[in-house]
Amino acid sequence: MERPTSTDDWDRHWGDYAEAAAANPAQRYRLRLILSHLAFSGARAHLVDIGSGQGDLLVEVRRRWPQTELLGIELSEAGCRIARLKVPHATLLQRDLLKPGDVPPAFRRWGSHAVCSEVLEHVDRPDRLLLNASAFLAPGCRLVVTVPGGPMSAFDRHIGHRRHYTQETLSAVLEAAGLEVERVAAAGFPFHSLYRLAVLARGRNLAADVAGPSSWFRRGVMRAFDATFRLNLPTSPWGWQLVAIARVPG
Numbered sequence: 001m002e003r004p005t006s007t008d009d010w011d012r013h014w015g016d017y018a019e020a021a022a023a024n025p026a027q028r029y030r031l032r033l034i035l036s037h038l039a040f041s042g043a044r045a046h047l048v049d050i051g052s053g054q055g056d057l058l059v060e061v062r063r064r065w066p067q068t069e070l071l072g073i074e075l076s077e078a079g080c081r082i083a084r085l086k087v088p089h090a091t092l093l094q095r096d097l098l099k100p101g102d103v104p105p106a107f108r109r110w111g112s113h114a115v116c117s118e119v120l121e122h123v124d125r126p127d128r129l130l131l132n133a134s135a136f137l138a139p140g141c142r143l144v145v146t147v148p149g150g151p152m153s154a155f156d157r158h159i160g161h162r163r164h165y166t167q168e169t170l171s172a173v174l175e176a177a178g179l180e181v182e183r184v185a186a187a188g189f190p191f192h193s194l195y196r197l198a199v200l201a202r203g204r205n206l207a208a209d210v211a212g213p214s215s216w217f218r219r220g221v222m223r224a225f226d227a228t229f230r231l232n233l234p235t236s237p238w239g240w241q242l243v244a245i246a247r248v249p250g
Contacts, residue, residue, distance in 0.1 A: 025226035026241075029192060030117055030146050031060055033243055037144045038113055040065055048073065048111035048141075050097065050133045051119035055083025058090045071107060073097060073133065098128055103135045111137040117146045120173065121161045130177035139250030143179065145170070149186060150196055150240030154203040165242055179246040188241035191228040196240050 034057065038047075045068045049057050052072030061068055070090035074080050080092040095101065114137050120126035137143070147165045148156070156164075165173075167184040174181045188196075233239070 025222050025229055026192060026195060027056065027118075028226055029188070029229040029232070030241065031057060033187060033241070034115055034117060034144050034146065035060065035064065037243065037245060038115070039142060040068070040113065043112075044069065046110050046112045046138075047071070048114040048133070048136050050114060050116040050129075051075070052083055052092065053079050055079075055086045055090070055092075057115060057117065058083060058087045062087050062089065071111065071136070073136065097132045098123060098125060100132055107136050109135070109138045111141050114141055114143045115145075116143065118148070120145070120147050120170075121156075121163060121165065124162055126173045127176035130174070130179065134178065134248055137248045139248055141248040143246045143248070145174065145244040145246065147242050147244075148196075148240065149242045150193070151200060153196070153200045155199055158204055167242060170242055170244055174244060174246045178249065180249055182245040182247065184242060184244040185235045186237060186239035186241070187232065187235055187243055188229075188239040189233050189236035190238070191225070191232050193238060193240050195225050195229075 038045075038061075045065065047058075047061055047068050047070050049055075049070070049072045052058060052074045053076075055072060058070050058072055062070060070087065072080070072083055072090055072092045073095050074083065074092065075094065075096050077094055080094045083090065083092050091107075093104075093107075114133070116130065116133070120129070123129050147170055148161070149165055149167075152161055152164050163169075167186060171181050171184050174184075
């Protein structure tokens, strides 16, 4: 994830929440959504994970499609370090995509597929981040984007959310970055939405709940939510998980 101001400390974030993030049923639900929308063909794909965090998406893609070449771009040194241990065959670049910079020649216009998951809500200029990231993406690259919709919780603010999106505002950001939007949909109803309501109710106390080693009780609750998330409707106007498909022009 990228850092727009000095108040966001992503090295500390992954130190505090790496274990909880890996076990988060909402994250596993998003992974299933993303993987179902990547639409890999038989050709060898080049995947760019924009804001790759601690590498969980890269791990899953490597497991399912071992021939796929992987590039993760991440602001946090701690996130890159964790991801390199999890998926040593991937290339990890530590980079602030809110700032322009030269693209390594080997990765210029490289990606045939890309993902930007739960990143745009953390930055003040999401269009700029996507525009800078586009230098890594080949013409016609398929980009899957996820962002939260619905109300913002105290925990969301604690981890640096600037905004939550509607289908219209997400589409506007993608278009402002010069991308061609194929579709934007809301997903996650009803069980992901119920989970988000529980997060809202817990408030800032959730930060202490999820930091550090997991308890057996928390693991049990997460497994229960994970099972119910498989029963969510594919799309629903009441879903609070937004998923967009866009392409790089050309």
